[in-house]
Amino acid sequence: MKRTVAMFALAAALGMAASPASAQTLNSVKTRGMLNCGANGTLAGFGLPDAQGKWTGLDVDVCRAVAAAVLNDANKVKFVPLSAKDRFTALQSGEVDVLVRNTTWTSSRDSSLGLNFTGVDYYDGQGFMVRKSLKVNSALELGDASVCVQQGTTTELNLADYFHGHNMKLKTVTFATANEAVKAYDTGRCDAYTTDASGLYAERMRLANPDDHIVLPEIISKEPLGPAVRHGDDQWFDIVKWTLFAMINAEELNITSKNIDEMVKSTNPDVKRFVGTEGNYGEQLGLTKDWAVRIIKQVGNYGESFDRNVGAGSPLKIDRGLNKLWNKGGIQYAPPIR
Amino acid sequence: MSIDLPTGSRPPHVAFYNDPKVRSIAYQVALCAVIVFLIYGAATNAIDNLDRAHITSGFGFWYETAGFDIGQTLIAYSSQASTYGRAFWVGLLNTLLVAGLGVVLATILGFTVGVARLSKNWLVAKVAAGYVETIRNLPLLLQLLFWYNAVLKALPPVRDSVHFWGGTVLNNRGLFLPKPIFNSGFGAVEIAIVFGIVVSTVFYFWARKRQEKTGEQAPVLWTTLALVIGLPLAVLALEGFPLAFQFPEAGRFNIAGGVEVLPEFAALLFGLSIYTAAFIAEVVRAGILAVSQGQTEAAYSLGLKAGPTLRLIVVPQAMRVIVPPLTSQYLNLIKNSSLAVAIGYPDLVQVFTGTVLNQTGQAVEVVAITMLVYLTISLTTSLLMNIYNSRIALVER
Numbered sequence: 013m014k015r016t017v018a019m020f021a022l023a024a025a026l027g028m029a030a031s032p033a034s035a036q037t038l039n040s041v042k043t044r045g046m047l048n049c050g051a052n053g054t055l056a057g058f059g060l061p062d063a064q065g066k067w068t069g070l071d072v073d074v075c076r077a078v079a080a081a082v083l084n085d086a087n088k089v090k091f092v093p094l095s096a097k098d099r100f101t102a103l104q105s106g107e108v109d110v111l112v113r114n115t116t117w118t119s120s121r122d123s124s125l126g127l128n129f130t131g132v133d134y135y136d137g138q139g140f141m142v143r144k145s146l147k148v149n150s151a152l153e154l155g156d157a158s159v160c161v162q163q164g165t166t167t168e169l170n171l172a173d174y175f176h177g178h179n180m181k182l183k184t185v186t187f188a189t190a191n192e193a194v195k196a197y198d199t200g201r202c203d204a205y206t207t208d209a210s211g212l213y214a215e216r217m218r219l220a221n222p223d224d225h226i227v228l229p230e231i232i233s234k235e236p237l238g239p240a241v242r243h244g245d246d247q248w249f250d251i252v253k254w255t256l257f258a259m260i261n262a263e264e265l266n267i268t269s270k271n272i273d274e275m276v277k278s279t280n281p282d283v284k285r286f287v288g289t290e291g292n293y294g295e296q297l298g299l300t301k302d303w304a305v306r307i308i309k310q311v312g313n314y315g316e317s318f319d320r321n322v323g324a325g326s327p328l329k330i331d332r333g334l335n336k337l338w339n340k341g342g343i344q345y346a347p348p349i350r
Numbered sequence: 351m352s353i354d355l356p357t358g359s360r361p362p363h364v365a366f367y368n369d370p371k372v373r374s375i376a377y378q379v380a381l382c383a384v385i386v387f388l389i390y391g392a393a394t395n396a397i398d399n400l401d402r403a404h405i406t407s408g409f410g411f412w413y414e415t416a417g418f419d420i421g422q423t424l425i426a427y428s429s430q431a432s433t434y435g436r437a438f439w440v441g442l443l444n445t446l447l448v449a450g451l452g453v454v455l456a457t458i459l460g461f462t463v464g465v466a467r468l469s470k471n472w473l474v475a476k477v478a479a480g481y482v483e484t485i486r487n488l489p490l491l492l493q494l495l496f497w498y499n500a501v502l503k504a505l506p507p508v509r510d511s512v513h514f515w516g517g518t519v520l521n522n523r524g525l526f527l528p529k530p531i532f533n534s535g536f537g538a539v540e541i542a543i544v545f546g547i548v549v550s551t552v553f554y555f556w557a558r559k560r561q562e563k564t565g566e567q568a569p570v571l572w573t574t575l576a577l578v579i580g581l582p583l584a585v586l587a588l589e590g591f592p593l594a595f596q597f598p599e600a601g602r603f604n605i606a607g608g609v610e611v612l613p614e615f616a617a618l619l620f621g622l623s624i625y626t627a628a629f630i631a632e633v634v635r636a637g638i639l640a641v642s643q644g645q646t647e648a649a650y651s652l653g654l655k656a657g658p659t660l661r662l663i664v665v666p667q668a669m670r671v672i673v674p675p676l677t678s679q680y681l682n683l684i685k686n687s688s689l690a691v692a693i694g695y696p697d698l699v700q701v702f703t704g705t706v707l708n709q710t711g712q713a714v715e716v717v718a719i720t721m722l723v724y725l726t727i728s729l730t731t732s733l734l735m736n737i738y739n740s741r742i743a744l745v746e747r
Binding site for chain 1: 400402403404405406417418419420421428429430484499502507522601602603604606613614691692693697698700704705707708709710711713719
C-alpha cells in the first residue's frame, strides 16, 4: 500500500497528464459524485472503519460534512486509509481531495509541501504513555528510556527536541505505522509510547491490559490538528474551510441535527444567514444557499460530532478542554457567516 | 563465344534509404531521440507541476538539520546537530551492515545445507531438504515478522535479563556485549596482528608453491593460528594487558554501556540469511550435481578420500556453475534488506525514504537518490562477482 502510494506519487509527479493543481477540484468531485478523503483508518475517535466498513470519527465527520455540502449526501465519501508517512504524497498527487488525518498544522507543511491547512478540528498536544509498574510519574523521569514512535510525524521531531532540551538520553524505536509502534510497546520493546494525547487514550484501549498503563501529565507540544487541501485551488480551499466553520458556528448558535428543521424557520438574523434564508453565502462559495443546513442535518454540529466520537458519548471520554467553544472557556472559534 | 559480364563485382546501385546499414542507424537515432524527448518532457513537466503546487524542489534539504532521532547509528549522529545528509549516511551504513553480514551468513549456511542435502546420511539429507522446501516457499515478509515477534515475545523483559558468562546480557531490548576499551600500549598488539596476517599469507603462498614443486606439505593451519592469534596474545601479555572491558549494566530502564545489538537488527539479519540460504543451498546442490560423477570416481581411484575429493576436485569445478546464480541471490538479499521498514530497523529506506521524505516532502529527489544508491550497491556487487567468476572460469588451453 505504502509502496503503491509512493509510486503513484512519483508517476504523478513525473507528471503525465494528471496535473491536479488547478481550480478543478469542485468540478471533479461533482462529476465523480464521490469525495475522496484521506483518513487515518486505525485511530479510534478520529478515523476508523467498523466491522461493517462504516467509517466514524471526528476527522471522518469533516469529510462527511464536505460531502453533504457539495454532493448532498454525507455517505458519498470514499475513505482512503493513509499512514502518517504517505499522507502528504497522497494529497499532493491528487489521490485524495481532502486530507483529514489528525495532521498537525505547521509552517513547513503549510509552505513547502504544497498544502493549505483549512482550520483546526482538534487542539491536541503530545504526551507519553508508560506502564504503571515502572512507577514513573513525570516525563522528566524518562531519561535513558526506549520510546516507540510512529514515523513521519511531528511527534518524532518533538520527541527528539524534548529529550535533548532536558538533557536526557533517548532510545527511539521508529515504526512505519501506529499499529506496529503500539504492538511493539505492548510486547515490552519500549518503556514508553508517544503520540498526541488524544491518540494515547484511543490506543490505550487496544492494549492487552489497558489498566496497566498510564498517560503521563506532561504535554510537550502544540498539536493543532486539521484538514488540509492542495495549494492552487482557492475555491476548494474555501469550501473545506467553511464547512468546518459552519459546524463550529452551528454549535455556537445552538443549531443541532435535531432542531435544524425548526431553525430553518427562525427569525434570528444570524441563524437566517446560516440556514440560507437570508443572503446568498452558499452561492458565493460555489454551493447552494442551504449548504450549511445539509451539513448539520446529515452530520451535526461540532459539539455533536465531538461528543459522539471522542467525548462523553464515546468510549474515549476525552474532556473537551481546549476544544470548548471560545465563549465557554475553550479556543474553538469560527469567523462569522455573513 | 564469350558473354560479356559486367566487370568487377560491384553490387547494383541501392538507394541510400534502402541501405540496411543506414536504416539501422536511422532507427536507432530516432529511438534515442524519442526516449530523450520523453525523459525531458517528464522532467520539465514534473518541475512545472511541483512549481505550480508550490512544493519545494531541489537538493537544498541535504544540508538542513534533521531534528529526528535514529535508533542505531554507526557514525556520530544527533537529532539537533546532524543534517538530513548525515541521516542518509546513517541509513546507508545500517543497510550495508545488515546486507554485508547477511551475505556472509547466508553463504556459509547455504553451502552447508546444499552439501548436506546431497549427503548419503538419510536423516541429514532429509532435514536439509525440509529446510529448503519450507523456507523457500514462505514469503520473506512473513518470515521477518515471525522472527521479530518470536524474538520479542520469547526474550525476557529488562528486569529478568539473562546474564551470560563474560558479562553478556540478553533481554527484549537486545543483546548487550562487553565493549573493549583500548588503552595506550594496545598499538603494539595491532601491529602484531597485522604482522601475523602478512607473514602467514606469505607463508601460505610459499607452502603452496613448495607443495606444487616437491609435494611436501607444510603445517599451514597451525602456523597461521600461531601467527595471527598466538603472537598478538603474547604481545598483549608482554604489554601487561592494556585492554579493559566496559560491561553492560542495568540502568533505570535499559541496559547501559557495552555494545548493543538491536532485536530489529537480529530479526532482519536472521530472516534475510535463513531465507536466502535456502536458495543458495539449491544453487550449490545444482552446481555439485553438474560435476560429472566420473570426476569423483577418478579421484577415488587415485586414492583421495571423500573430504579432499569434495574440496579439491568437485567444488572448484562446481563453482563455475554456482557463481552466476549466486550473484543474483546476493543481489536479492541486498534489495530485500529494504523490508526492514516492516520491523522498525533503521535502514536506508526506513530513515531516508521514510522519515526524511516525509519531513521534507520531496518525494522525487529522495526516491531518485535511493534508487541510485541501490543501483550502485547492486552493480558493484555484480561487478565483484563477475571478476571472481572470470578468475575461476574454465581456462581452455
